[in-house]
Amino acid sequence: MCVCYSLGRQNFARPYSVNTSTAVQRRIKRIAVIPGDGIGKEVVPEAVRILAAAVARANHEAEFVEFDWGADRFLRDGTTLPASAAEMFRREFDAILFGAVGDPRVPSNRHAADILLGLRAKLDLYVNARPVELLDASLGPLRDRREEDIRFIIFRENTEGLYAGVGGQFRHGDPEEIAIQEDINTRRGVERIIRYAFEYARTHKLGEVLMSDKSNALTFGHELWQRVFAKVRREFPEIDARHLYIDTLVAELVRDPSQFRVIVTCNLFGDIVSDLAAQLAGGLGIAPSGNIHPGQVSLFEPVHGSAPNIAGKGIANPMGAVLAAAMLCDHVGWSDLGGLLREAVRAAMRAGQRTRDILGARSTRQVGDWLLDYVTGGKERKRDPSLR
Numbered sequence: 598m599c600v601c602y603s604l605g606r607q608n609f610a611r612p613y614s615v616n617t618s619t620a621v622q623r624r625i626k627r628i629a630v631i632p633g634d635g636i637g638k639e640v641v642p643e644a645v646r647i648l649a650a651a652v653a654r655a656n657h658e659a660e661f662v663e664f665d666w667g668a669d670r671f672l673r674d675g676t677t678l679p680a681s682a683a684e685m686f687r688r689e690f691d692a693i694l695f696g697a698v699g700d701p702r703v704p705s706n707r708h709a710a711d712i713l714l715g716l717r718a719k720l721d722l723y724v725n726a727r728p729v730e731l732l733d734a735s736l737g738p739l740r741d742r743r744e745e746d747i748r749f750i751i752f753r754e755n756t757e758g759l760y761a762g763v764g765g766q767f768r769h770g771d772p773e774e775i776a777i778q779e780d781i782n783t784r785r786g787v788e789r790i791i792r793y794a795f796e797y798a799r800t801h802k803l804g805e806v807l808m809s810d811k812s813n814a815l816t817f818g819h820e821l822w823q824r825v826f827a828k829v830r831r832e833f834p835e836i837d838a839r840h841l842y843i844d845t846l847v848a849e850l851v852r853d854p855s856q857f858r859v860i861v862t863c864n865l866f867g868d869i870v871s872d873l874a875a876q877l878a879g880g881l882g883i884a885p886s887g888n889i890h891p892g893q894v895s896l897f898e899p900v901h902g903s904a905p906n907i908a909g910k911g912i913a914n915p916m917g918a919v920l921a922a923a924m925l926c927d928h929v930g931w932s933d934l935g936g937l938l939r940e941a942v943r944a945a946m947r948a949g950q951r952t953r954d955i956l957g958a959r960s961t962r963q964v965g966d967w968l969l970d971y972v973t974g975g976k977e978r979k980r981d982p983s984l985r
């Protein structure tokens with residue numbers, strides 16, 4: 598039975614699809630869907646129908662509820678992120694599948710900041726996990742790279758740093774004006790993201806964590822990162838702890854990405870380095886990310902933005918959103934489905950089911966149809982173990 602919770606009753610939400618197939622008292626996962634703007638509205642519906650089909654096939658249960666927050670809604674009635682939204686998500690949902698926000702009609706990007714940065718902050722989603730994986734050797738701009746050469750994960754601190762919104766402008770618009778943007782580094786905030794990176798390396802037997810900062814110049818904020826890193830690494834003696842300044846890290850990422858396993862860094866550096874890394878692995882169209890608070894409702898989104906230049910043309914790559922849905926599956930405990938969705942994307946690439954950003958000619962919908970067919974066990978599905 599589908600129930601649209603509080604916002605739904607106020608006509609903010611509508612049910613997407615519902616699995617009512619079993620009376621077994623299994624917990625139904627509630628997934629909020631926020632397509633947002635631009636190509637978010639094209640790729641998220643593909644990811645949802647693929648995920649819903651996979652859920653049904655695996656006999657899991659999910660309820661999807663869509664929220665129409667984004668530029669259209671903002672321009673219509675001024676809504677960005679309703680005041681009750683974070684509390685509602687925390688109480689009533691297991692995960693959020695998010696598209697992208699950003700629209701040329703809202704040059705201030707006010708709605709984008711309220712919705713995306715608002716949810717990251719209010720839900721305290723302190724881990725921004727951005728896996729970087731070369732899914733097919735034909736992708737990526739570096740010469741002679743095999744798939745196993747580009748396989749690492751970036752953990753970006755997601756709640757503070759230069760994104761904390763602390764600062765101000767003095768004499769706005771004046772030739773003498775001063776703009777201040779404070780870099781907030783709390784001991785607790787730095788420690789929990791560094792510890793998360795080490796725990797991830799331990800659980801996944803990755804053997805190394807690299808912390809990147811700019812402590813040679815940012816001698817207050819990033820000196821704290823140095824001290825916290827030195828302390829936390831002692832709790833993980835089996836894991837090599839490495840450090841590179843951020844400028845060296847970006848150079849090394851291009852020179853030899855095969856040396857990296859787990860990278861942890863601050864909010865702004867993580868933002869920048871994850872776009873660079875995404876390009877090494879075939880572009881923003883296929884890069885997923887998770888905004889995570891372990892054990893609590895978390896938000897999953899493709900790394901790409903709303904891409905107004907290609908929006909509405911049906912050519913956006915749905916793979917980033919599908920891989921974000923795979924991370925969502927891992928988070929809610931459906932790791933069987935996470936694996937299946939990743940396998941489907943790899944298979945689609947090999948079968949040439951690609952949009953133009955990854956050297957193909959298929960449409961968003963065609964790739965979505967192929968992936969849907971694959972996850973539901975259709976004719977295209979080959980049981981090739983190398984895809985897993």
Ligand code: IPM
Pocket residue numbers: 709713714868900
């Ligand atoms: C990202 C985006 C956002 C960020 C923007 C849209 C504010 O670039 O998720 O990487 O900087 O965090």
Ligand code: MN
Pocket residue numbers: 868869872
């Ligand atoms: Mn970014």
